[in-house]
Amino acid sequence: MSEKVLDVNEKPQPVRWLALSLQHMFAMFGATILVPQLVGLSPAIALLTSGIATLVFIAVTKFQVPAYLGSSFAFIIPIQIATTTGGIGSAMIGSMFVALVYAIVSLVIWKTGYRWIMKILPPIVVGPVIMVIGLAIAPTAINMASMIQVDGQDVYSGLHFSAALVTLASAVFCLMFFKGIISLMPVLIGIVVGYIYSAAIGILDFSQVVEAKWFAVPDMLIPGVDYSFVVTPTLLIIMVPIAIVTIAEHIGHQLVLGKVVERNYIDNPGLHRSLLGDGIGTLISGMVGGPPKTTYGENIGVLAITRVYSVYVIVGAAVFAIFFSFLGKVMALIATIPQAVLGGISILLFGIIASSGMRMLIDHKIDFDNQRNLVIASIILVIGIGGATIKFSPTFEVGGMALAAIVGVVLNLVLPGRKDDTLMDE
Template sequence: MEGKVLDVHEKPTAGKWLTLSMQHMFAMFGATILVPQLVGLSPAIALLTSGIATIIFIIVTRFQVPAYLGSSFAFIIPIQIATVSGGVGSAMIGSMFVALVYAIVSLIIWKTGYEWIMKILPPIVVAPVIMVIGLALAPTAVGMASTIQVEGESVYSLLHFSAALVTLVSAIICIMFFRGVVSLMPILIGIVVGYIYSSFIGILDFTAVKEAKWFVFPEMLIPGVDYEFVVTPTLLAVMVPIAIVTISEHIGHQLVLGRIVDRDYIQNPGLNRSLLGDGIGTLISGLVGGPPKTTYGENIGVLAITRVYSVYVILGAAVFAIIFSFFGKVMAIIATIPTAVLGGISILLFGIIASSGLRMFVDHNIDFGKQRNLVIASVILVIGIGGATIKFSDTFSIEGMALAAIVGVLLNLLLPGKDEQKLTDVKD
């Protein structure tokens, strides 16, 4: 491919290797630590497991795919639901079963090809489910941005909301008025600016930072040690169907990445290998207390801008993420980020997730003049955002986003008038 600086298997010089890898680490940093902050997991473990998962992914894909794996936003609500019903261990168990789904799908693709999964997950199903992910989280983002907890009750705070607005505006400025790598790190930069503003208005408490050690082993959650390995039907129903969304996201990222580096990753090393790498990364993450993983669009954007496609640069970023996870002072600073700052960046981020679903409708020229498309999208959106539940018993129910994804797939398979448009087909 013309214009590339480093191809997939080329190594940079030591100095460039350092700076290019750090650049990739910071590109994913803000989003990867935001997910555990929102669901009550350890940011240190999220960083550690993102580095480990990325290394595993590159090995499984035979050093052919320069992709970084970070925390998945698709699982925020499922993890919250699983944690409320069965503790944080339930969320980790759910992650492991999601990884099992990845492995099964990978095996089937290896034996039968990938066309069948493209037919099951057309844009008319995937796009509204992606919108549900963002819109269902909207109340959470606004609540975080504008309220504080006083004696167990949520109370509006203009002071804290101002920190959220500063964070939000900073991120928007990065996106709109900057080019290059800065435009790809609005989350990180927004959080940093919001954090600085929060220190000026006096809503930060640095006690934990002062008391923290410089080097601390990340706090892990091990099954059988920190929690009982108990599997319930409801847990599986909450977590596993979200694989519909993340597999779709994975396919989309592989297609985009392939176009950038001028390779067909669906064929070689194959969708089965890339899905397996993603699944093993998610499994290892769940085994030690980290969130499920997904390939990161931010890092794909860095590849497109720098034209440095080297897998060794991505490996360097993974190593830096692992190293950073052991810096106790850094993790303590992350823990002091005000909820309002996280809420401010979440307003933008969750909105972008929802808008990306809307963009998929446009990119694929989905015709809402067809009643079939209108019905599928409408039902998915209302079931997902409304939090509809099918309760089979006291121990088994399917709700919200998971139910919306399942219903969307079934409607697409059962309703007449299906066209053959796939995720791979983007019309001009």
């Protein structure tokens, strides 16, 4: 492994600190603001809460884990469903209960150890569920890329689709032909190039930028003020089971990050601390109207390339994110990004999410000649992508990704022939 430039608790020089922190902020920027735009939340509040959640995470993990927390893609469909059935407030309430699940799991891990959760979430369950996250929302990406609203109807627009294709091509070019930091920011670069192209073909509206103030407090959604705090079984079943996926994602990121910085984060400061930090960040985000949080692979990639592991650089990135969220004109400019541009980048991003699930199966050498593995993966994929639903009453149902995750866990526990194959490298 290459020699580290700065270790976890070392501080860089001020000018270098500034540059390195900005680099981390831009690495997470595109994906963090994309999620709220897909689910109808404020990009400013997503940016603000990502910074706050990161600072909380670093404090809870005792300044030992240099991880950045951004908007989670796993909750896009659940938030959309919750919003459709009960308003955006329902999605925020669901997010808070997801945070509660994190807290409970972290408490149990603290008392009993982490091996049990590794056995509940083996690759044969987590891999297909991650594939469902990317593939189930694929039609949304295509619709955003090629359709516009005309008199309340979706109408195909070749002009807007061209913007989506330019955005997609730019992101792919960035991934394939650049190295270093540039290759870690395909989302941001794709959006920038797509935006410039959109301006050239005349599909942008800058009126809101002109009207926006230079300084503006992000639009918050406060429970009991902006919406009624009402908890329903349907809401919980839509949102809470997705924690199965995000906890597995969290564990994977901690393992990868540990390898990069040459530490065992599962043992010290402990999986219970990192999960709790993630959960508290998600709770704070939900309480003010932001999306659920997760550690970002993009920033782990930046750590690996720069070999600067300093937790203070991540703190700097979080502070920059908080600062940018209060720049009204910057946030208004972000709001002018055409849906076609977001759709173009989503084609790649959702595909990468699905492919990462496939990669997990390959990396763990899952044998599909084994009928047990074939059955579990097949059922998860069809239930999740097909949107299967079980209705217990007119107001209570379980479906889609949540049902797929639950069924996957149950099948893994009850079908004979289970092997000791976990996410952790034994």
